[in-house]
Amino acid sequence: MEKQTTMKATKPKLSFWQIWNLSFGFLGVQFGFALQNANVSRILSTLGADPHDLPIFWMIAPAIGLVVQPVVGAMSDRTWNKHFGRRGPFIFGGAIAATIGMFLMPNASAFTAYIPAIWFGALMLALMDGSFNVTFQPFRALVADMLPEEQINKGYSVQTFLINVGAVVGSALPFILTGIGIQNTAPEGQVPDSVIWSFYIGGTTLLVTVLWTVFSTKEYPPKEYAMYNGVDEAEVAKEEKKGFLELLKEMPTVMWQLAAVQFFSWFALFMMWVFSTSAVAQHVWGTSVDDTSSAAYNEAANWVGILFAGYGVFAALFSLVMDKIANKYGRKFTYAIALFAGGIGYVSMYFITDQNMLMASMLGIGIAWAAILAMPYAILSENLPSGAMGAYMGIFNLTVVIPQLLSGVVGRFLIGLFDKQAIFMLVTAGVCMFIASALVFIVKDKKKA
Template sequence: MSDTVNKPKLSFWQMWNLSFGFLGVQFGFALQNANISRILSNFGADLHSLSIFWLVAPTVGLIVQPLVGASSDKTWNRMGRRSPFIFFGAIAATLGMMLLPNASLAVKIMPPLLFGALMFALMDTSFNVTFQPFRSLVADMLPDEQRNAGYSIQSFLINIGAVLGSALPYILTNWLGVANVAPDGEVADSVIWSFYIGGATLLLSVLWTVFKTKEYPPEQYNKYNKVEEESSEEEKMSFWQTLMSMPKVMFQLAIVQFFSWFALFLMWVYSTPAISQHIWNTAIGDSSSEAYNEAGNWVGILFAAYSVFAALFSLVMDKIANTIGRKRTYMYALIAGGLGYISIYFIQNEYALIISMAGVGIAWAAILAMPYAILSKELPSSKMGVYMGLFNITVVVPQIVSGLVAGLILKYVFHGEAIYSLMLAGAFMLLAGLSVNFVRESK
């Protein structure tokens, strides 16, 4: 057994470089979240079937992230351990972003709706390839006492990217005069150019992380993380044994994750129809009027707003968590998110909706950081990637469940009034906050 040494602390800028690529990845992911319902509706998707198309994302994540996690645990080459997956995932995501809004050009090959769904699948697969290695990279490189700070910086960068991505179509339309309405079956120029800019930003920011971050070579990594002490038994475990050997805290966090990600999925799918009906008074099923497109742009601003609040909360989340604990920070943040969703129903002015986004943003910042900070302390370093990948099951399963039932609930319970889907999201986020009480951290 080799001697073990303490993992060195990193400077602020080294921690910044670790996660800077996530800014670009989230830029693209935010563009997708704010505009995919709008794009697919332009290509002919029915309001009640939108949640089915959105199932592409979590289903891909369910398959891809555990595989990427297990593979990255065993990958050591000149680029590093996690960097190859981050780099090639970003290239594929950029390609999908360039092609998705131009699906109407593929009409001679296949229906635009089908092509759009395929490009959506390519984008989301690529995003999933990059997400998990970024999470593991922070755990790989930072000692436990810096992980609150590391994941808070990551949350901050994620939300800066989300602000830029969410607001870009609105900025192009209202500041630069780019067309925001397109004929049926096509996508507005404001959205097309947003995806072009987003793809370039994604690739450049990921290159920054890849070239600015030097991962520890195997021998050094093993000393810092005491891998030899763990790996003799860990390496003999099958995938099923690995799954069954997950620490209890992962199962406890899964309850919280179910409620919170069920709520987030409802927001991403139904915010545009909900806000257009509730504030702009559009008809149920309207997906092409000027009012609907104006509401779609405003939803981008609201998504940018909650990302701004999330970024600001990320700046103090580390200090709050160190003062009152990770669990309490997580719980209070999720409750704030639930109240934010519910308040939307009582607001009739689009500008006042920004107040609701404060609670949503606080919850989002905590969701991006706290479960990973809690979990990373409990995981063996030799299987950090595969366990982080398996933990993604707790992110995608609630989205799949939400996707399967949300359309039926909207149609048969809410009779097409999408504002009630956001109210349901609020109830689930409150349940997520209360369920944090079941999480038990080790001392």
């Protein structure tokens, strides 16, 4: 931990709209991320991927995140640009790359003269998710950089609300476009227009909202940043120069404790993103395990987008009261109860065969999602050295990508064990969420209710 070498000045409180602007770009990033999560399995299946192999394709993205997250975190700590600030260059750069991926991925079949469509789709998935990873960590660190301690819970709650507004619209967009007459089916091997236009709209929204955050937020320059964190610039510079292994060795205990919770919660989320389309199509619409192109399959895929939008709505609503609950009852209690609700949501899907009733399952999943996006970062922000805030946030985000990688490996085995009956993957996700809820109680949060 760094030494407190100077008097720590109190960061000025920000207005609600200043806090809003900090995370407004995250709305666009999550718009794109939600489109990816709800539609990539659909796109890859359309391009020829076997359901048994979907986890392998999905592993590309977290594998890139494994490298990108800590590197971007460390680099953003050491960056200062008078126009774009400390975190802004990475948020902006990641958004441009993600937008390119979103415009190209649904058009993979147009590049078959140069590369097989399935591999082009996989490359665009890697570009999109890698770029999303570039933006995630700086947005997390930006809230910690700019807000005083008493506004941290509020800052991450507002961020969670905006994330879920983006997720709701992104998840529902193919369904909405289908409703206004855009074609939702296509010849075998081609992506429907409803999905293609959703990705165009998502990419544009991503870029516009990120530009808003970058140009409306003025980050603290190095001298003010050091003053507000109670350290001199030399001490900050010393912290910034530490290597990955040294930072890992000095990692606060609370990070290891939160990593255990993160492992099981993100393992569960990855299962949901990969297998929900197949699970709903098979379990509710009654499609065969190998069906990836029928009208019933595409109808189920659109409904999964609505379900994902549903859990986004519930997450957004819960985020409006989450900081108040956390302030009154403690962040650990709020986090644990939310994850337990998520476990109930996943397991309940096994017992439901009516498409509308599945929305009840999304209530629990949405509550869990809101807490996952806010509580660990709120806990973490008060336990990290200021000079390495970005680096440690980047390292912490490995607790997001590593579970996804392992979930991809294990998921490929499990789906075979379950004879491709994807609903059992969601039950497995529920069990993982229950474990995550129990592990919250090992976390030592220095701030009590």
